[in-house]
Each structure stands twice: as structure tokens, then as C-alpha cells.
Amino acid sequence: MNDTKERILTTALALFARDGYEAVSVSDIAKALGITKGALYKHYKNKRDIFDSMLLRMLELDAGAARQNGVPEQRLAEDDRGYDEVNWAGLRQFTLAQFRFWTEDAFACPLRRMLSLEQYRSEEMGKLYQDMVVSGPVRYTADIFRRLMARGCMKRGDADTLAAQFYAPMFLLIAMADGGADGGLSVLEDSIDSFIGRWQA
Amino acid sequence: MNDTKERILTTALALFARDGYEAVSVSDIAKALGITKGALYKHYKNKRDIFDSMLLRMLELDAGAARQNGVPEQRLAEDDRGYDEVNWAGLRQFTLAQFRFWTEDAFACPLRRMLSLEQYRSEEMGKLYQDMVVSGPVRYTADIFRRLMARGCMKRGDADTLAAQFYAPMFLLIAMADGGADGGLSVLEDSIDSFIGRWQA
DNA sequence: TAGTATAGTAAACGATCGTTTACTTGTCAA
DNA sequence: TTGACAAGTAAACGATCGTTTACTATACTA
Numbered sequence: 344m345n346d347t348k349e350r351i352l353t354t355a356l357a358l359f360a361r362d363g364y365e366a367v368s369v370s371d372i373a374k375a376l377g378i379t380k381g382a383l384y385k386h387y388k389n390k391r392d393i394f395d396s397m398l399l400r401m402l403e404l405d406a407g408a409a410r411q412n413g414v415p416e417q418r419l420a421e422d423d424r425g426y427d428e429v430n431w432a433g434l435r436q437f438t439l440a441q442f443r444f445w446t447e448d449a450f451a452c453p454l455r456r457m458l459s460l461e462q463y464r465s466e467e468m469g470k471l472y473q474d475m476v477v478s479g480p481v482r483y484t485a486d487i488f489r490r491l492m493a494r495g496c497m498k499r500g501d502a503d504t505l506a507a508q509f510y511a512p513m514f515l516l517i518a519m520a521d522g523g524a525d526g527g528l529s530v531l532e533d534s535i536d537s538f539i540g541r542w543q544a
Numbered sequence: 545m546n547d548t549k550e551r552i553l554t555t556a557l558a559l560f561a562r563d564g565y566e567a568v569s570v571s572d573i574a575k576a577l578g579i580t581k582g583a584l585y586k587h588y589k590n591k592r593d594i595f596d597s598m599l600l601r602m603l604e605l606d607a608g609a610a611r612q613n614g615v616p617e618q619r620l621a622e623d624d625r626g627y628d629e630v631n632w633a634g635l636r637q638f639t640l641a642q643f644r645f646w647t648e649d650a651f652a653c654p655l656r657r658m659l660s661l662e663q664y665r666s667e668e669m670g671k672l673y674q675d676m677v678v679s680g681p682v683r684y685t686a687d688i689f690r691r692l693m694a695r696g697c698m699k700r701g702d703a704d705t706l707a708a709q710f711y712a713p714m715f716l717l718i719a720m721a722d723g724g725a726d727g728g729l730s731v732l733e734d735s736i737d738s739f740i741g742r743w744q745a
Numbered sequence: 746t747a748g749t750a751t752a753g754t755a756a757a758c759g760a761t762c763g764t765t766t767a768c769t770t771g772t773c774a775a
Numbered sequence: 776t777t778g779a780c781a782a783g784t785a786a787a788c789g790a791t792c793g794t795t796t797a798c799t800a801t802a803c804t805a
Contacts, residue, residue: 370763524679586752
């Protein structure tokens with residue numbers, strides 16, 4: 344029972360991630376599952392409900408991954424709690440883990456692609472996409488840089504500009520991985536190490 | 545007459561760029577133009593014909609822009625013709641021009657977004673998108689770097705990795721501009737100048 | 746001035762859309 | 776053993792899809 348509901352979610356996600364929400368019909372999803380479309384409505388109240396369940400699932404997955412990586416829940420917290428252990432090695436490891444997460448994770452990868460296809464359709468989807476893989480990580484990285492500078496671990500500079508430069512290779516290599524390129528991880532490592540070598544104090 | 549055909553193209557492009565090809569109906573396009581959908585078929589033989597005309601137009605626009613910027617037609621030419629004037633200042637100027645082109649041009653900007661929404665639907669669209677704004681520019685930049693190194697204008701290093709690092713901020717800032725961010729040009733300038741400062745020989 | 750494309754409308758075509766209904770089956774607790 | 780519920784099918788619903796047809800008004804051309 345719950346197995347079917349789960350299969351619907353992952354199958355629909357794969358289709359949405361390739362063609363976009365509107366381009367995938369309920370019949371397409373049912374056909375891919377080998378059931379009739381009427382059966383879908385025993386598990387989800389409509390097509391949009393399937394989509395919303397994916398977003399909900401992603402929020403849980405993201406929260407879990409963040410907790411595991413020591414990222415504070417409140418990313419823009421005004422105090423230092425949660426950041427006191429941030430250092431270059433941790434940032435490096437976290438960044439590489441994020442790359443694998445967005446390119447290899449069975450759920451996060453297609454969901455990211457799906458959101459990229461929905462980003463222009465509404466403010467809400469645009470913000471979600473930006474927060475997850477575009478300006479969100481840049482803001483987060485800039486925050487880390489400011490703290491590294493404050494602790495004297497990093498040379499002085501504009502944190503926002505530097506964060507964009509640090510995160511940019513990650514973002515490009517994710518897009519290249521989508522295009523079938525491989526070897527992204529090693530290029531990313533090179534890029535990170537080069538950056539650390541330049542800015543570590 | 546030709547004016548209507550042109551208005552159909554730009555109006556449909558704006559809609560495709562926001563919602564994706566499949567999510568936009570012929571009625572939507574006609575409604576946005578204030579005509580009936582039957583009239584559309586006096587100018588294009590079907591919906592796909594409108595889409596194909598956009599791609600054709602983009603190829604012309606791209607060829608024109610490339611010629612203007614001194615980019616050789618044959619980007620992977622085996623000889624040096626067309627590259628003999630490449631230098632850091634030219635690369636810098638070309639890169640900034642490309643950023644403005646993909647974020648501000650009335651045709652290129654929505655077409656890029658539209659292609660990003662179609663990139664996973666077929667190999668052909670994926671290749672087109674990659675060639676235009678992802679791995680294509682990286683390959684092209686790596687080519688330039690190899691020539692700069694050969695001429696002693698650039699320190700030695702892995703051209704492919706360096707090209708990814710050089711182009712990455714451009715790609716990220718385009719995505720951030722899509723999210724409504726501004727000031728991307730100055731961050732890009734900083735990034736380019738920093739790169740040149742590090743690798744100029 | 747008569748004839749002919751051109752660019753538009755309104756209506757209809759069959760197909761498919763998301764969703765609902767009526768019905769069948771299997772499972773498990775009372 | 777019975778009865779309720781869960782999970783499925785098949786068929787139909789009205790709406791909308793992309794496309795075609797028949798027709799009208801306008802403008803140029805012989």
C-alpha cells in the first residue's frame with residue numbers, strides 16, 4: 344500500500360524532472376507504473392498533491408542532511424551558535440558532499456532538475472530553486488566567510504563576491520553533470536583547494 | 545503581415561521561456577496577441593513550427609554576434625586562423641559582452657531560459673543548451689587558454705580545469721540574474737580580473 | 746473594375762486532459 | 776463467517792488540446 348504510494352512519488356518525480364510538471368499527464372505516470380490512472384487517486388487527491396508531496400519530502404531530506412552536516416537550522420542566525428566549529432576542512436568536505444548530493448542522490452538530483460524547470464512559473468518556485476542551489480548557497484557561504492575572517496582564518500575581502508567565486512564552480516559542474524559530463528568532482532576539488540590556498544590566512 | 549509573424553514569435557517565446565513549450569497552449573499565445581488561434585496557422589504551419597523558428601533565429605543571431613566578436617566560425621578549427629588576435633583584454637571584453645547578451649538581450653535571454661526548460665526532454669535540446677551556455681563556452685575558453693599558454697601569455701596549467709574556473713562565475717551570475725539579483729556585472733568583472741591577475745604570464 | 750491572394754474570424758474536429766463514479770477483488774478483524 | 780475497508784479496474788465526465796474548415800473583409804493586380 345505505502346509501497347505503491349512511494350512508487351508513484353519516485354516515478355512521477357522522474358517524469359517531472361525530465362519533461363516538467365505540465366507536460367506530464369496523469370496517464371503518463373500511471374502507464375509508467377503499470378496501473379490505471381484511477382488508482383493514483385487512491386493515494387493522492389490530485390496531480391498537484393503528488394508534486395506538493397515531493398516538495399515536502401525534499402524539505403525533510405534537506406533538514407536531515409543539514410543536521411548531519413552541522414548546518415544550523417536558522418541559516419541567517421544573528422548569533423554564533425552552530426557556527427563555532429566552521430573551518431576550511433569542514434567547508435571543503437561539506438561542499439564536496441553537496442555536489443554528490445545534488446548530482447547523485449536518487450531523490451535530490453531529479454527534484455533539483457524538476458525545480459529548475461518550474462523556476463520561472465511562479466515566484467514561489469523561483470525562490471525555492473534559488474534558495475536550494477543558486478543564491479542560497481552563495482549567501483550561506485558568504486556567512487561562513489565572514490566568520491572565518493572574523494576569526495582571522497581568512498584574508499580580508501568582500502565576502503559576497505568571494506562566496507560567488509567559491510560556489511560558482513560547484514554550480515557549473517552540476518549543470519555539466521546534467522549534460523552527461525563526468526570528472527566533475529576532481530575539477531571541483533582542484534577549484535576548492537586553489538581557493539583555499541589563495542585565501543587561507 | 546510580417547509584423548504579425550514577428551509578434552507571434554516574440555510573444556510565444558516569452559511564454560515558452562516562462563512555462564515551457566508543452567505548458568503553453570496555442571490558445572494562450574493567441575490570447576496574449578489578441579487574435580484567434582486560427583490566425584496563427586496563417587503564419588506557422590503548427591505549434592512546433594513556431595518553436596523551430598525560434599531556434600533558427602537564434603542560430604542566426606549567434607552567428608552574427610560571433611562574427612562581430614571575432615569568434616571563428618569553426619570553433620574547433622584545427623589551425624590558428626581566427627585566433628591570432630586573442631589576448632586577455634579581448635577575452636575580458638568578450639566575456640562581459642556575453643554576460644550582457646544572455647541576461648539582457650531581448651531575444652537571447654528568453655531563448656536561453658526556454659532551452660533550459662527543454663534541456664532534459666531530448667538529447668538534441670540538451671546538446672543545444674550545453675553548447676550555448678554550459679560546456680560549450682568552457683570548451684571554447686579552454687581552447688583560448690591553450691593558445692595563450694602556447695604563446696607564453698599564460699602560466700601553465702590544465703586548460704580544461706582553468707576554463708571551468710574562469711567560466712563558472714559567469715554561469716552562476718546568469719542564474720542569479722534570473723532570480724532577480726543585480727550587480728552581477730561588477731562581481732563578474734572582479735572575478736575575471738582576479739583570474740587574469742593570477743594567470744597572466 | 747473584376748479577380749485573386751492575404752489575414753483574419755467562428756466553429757467544429759477527434760484526441761487527450763484531470764477527475765469522478767460504479768464496480769470488483771482481496772485482506773483481515775469481529 | 777461476515778462485513779468493512781483498501782486497492783485496484785473500466786468507463787465516463789466536461790474541459791481543453793492542436794488543428795482544420797468554411798467563410799469574410801481587405802488590398803493589391805491584371
